[in-house]
Amino acid sequence: MSADSPKKRVIVADDHAIVRSGTIAVLSEIDGVSIVAEVADGLSAIAEIKKHQPDLLVLDAAMPHASGIEVLADTRRWSPDTAITLLTGFTSAGILANWLAADVDGILLKSCSHVEMRTCFEAVLSGGRFISKDASEILERTTPVEAITNREREVLALIAMGRQSADIAKRLNISARTVEKHRASLMAKIGVNSVAQLIAYALREGLLDEHRQM
């Protein structure tokens, strides 16, 4: 970055203080970067982004109050010029694919090296796109599961809460048969044959809100 260009303003959002400080240490090595805010939950992240409209947002996927993907959506809306890099500990292909589909600019796993992290930040700050080696390997070796529909996702969330068909039917104002149809479709798509495996899959693939279960 040349000396006459304005400073790049960056926000770091992660509920783990140790990760924030490590990330800031890496960012500080890059010329012309200034940290304008550091937040530990999704709602604060959204507030600070609206306020500062930063050049870069480094974002964790799992945070209290608002999930990372919700923060991404709000950032695109309120601060469309902000580049976004995901920094996550999740290693499931489903989650990473969701972020790619949401058009994130960079993807880093928390296991990645100092050098790779720095390379990513530099690339994304220059308007580029960067998917870490580990993440793209995970994405490549994916057995692509058929897309799960919105309604199916709703039903899945309720199944994972332990609700049974009749109960779910009432909440969604549909018949129990339809709930069972959605459940059957989910199991067929995912390739399992019991609600137990269905839930294990959903939890692993991050199809549920990790911060509001049961």
Next chain:
Amino acid sequence: MSADSPKKRVIVADDHAIVRSGTIAVLSEIDGVSIVAEVADGLSAIAEIKKHQPDLLVLDAAMPHASGIEVLADTRRWSPDTAITLLTGFTSAGILANWLAADVDGILLKSCSHVEMRTCFEAVLSGGRFISKDASEILERTTPVEAITNREREVLALIAMGRQSADIAKRLNISARTVEKHRASLMAKIGVNSVAQLIAYALREGLLDEHRQM
């Protein structure tokens, strides 16, 4: 620490590089500490601990190859004078209680502050014990669940894999009725009334091996 005492030798084990470097940065601020190894998985951790017999091990709960609690057990066996501090992102009371029961010397959540982390390391290096404020709050507001027996845990693991009673019975060489009895006991102890809730609970509370599901 006085200038004439020998250096305190420390190993940091965490699969996230960013967490290791942040942790090492905190440790480096403490006089007389030297990092003798830094590892990213459980098996390497055990190997390095046998080799170095460090004064302190900073340990993550969820790592590839061998879980943190297994590393703790092996450390107590092969290097009984090593103090162990858990540094984890898990916030479930069950998991934290397991570590307390396993007689860990320190517990830190990854969300804890720089200062608290440093305080913890200093306390534990001096032979003390330190449970972070967040962690003890979680432990206090626990509704203590009745202890789950070994057999019940075996059955639970198989239920979570989606096996049904008859299948589980064959594997354990018992009758299906007994499997159902164990399942009923589990549900009564945990306070749920469906296998779906049972699995959600088990996954959240870390009663299952996170690295070998389905």
Next chain:
DNA sequence: ATTTAACTGGGTATTCTCACCCATTGCACG
């Protein structure tokens, strides 16, 4: 405008879960 797919709902039958009841064996702790 025709096709595709999501969402909706029903029929039927088998199998499994779940909630009660009951008992025996063996081991550990006071």
Next chain:
DNA sequence: CGTGCAATGGGTGAGAATACCCAGTTAAAT
């Protein structure tokens, strides 16, 4: 040397899940 508890096994019955079959409506996409 009982008392308690883990582990084993059984009976019964209501209800739920699972696996097939079927079809109508709506909305988006080609």
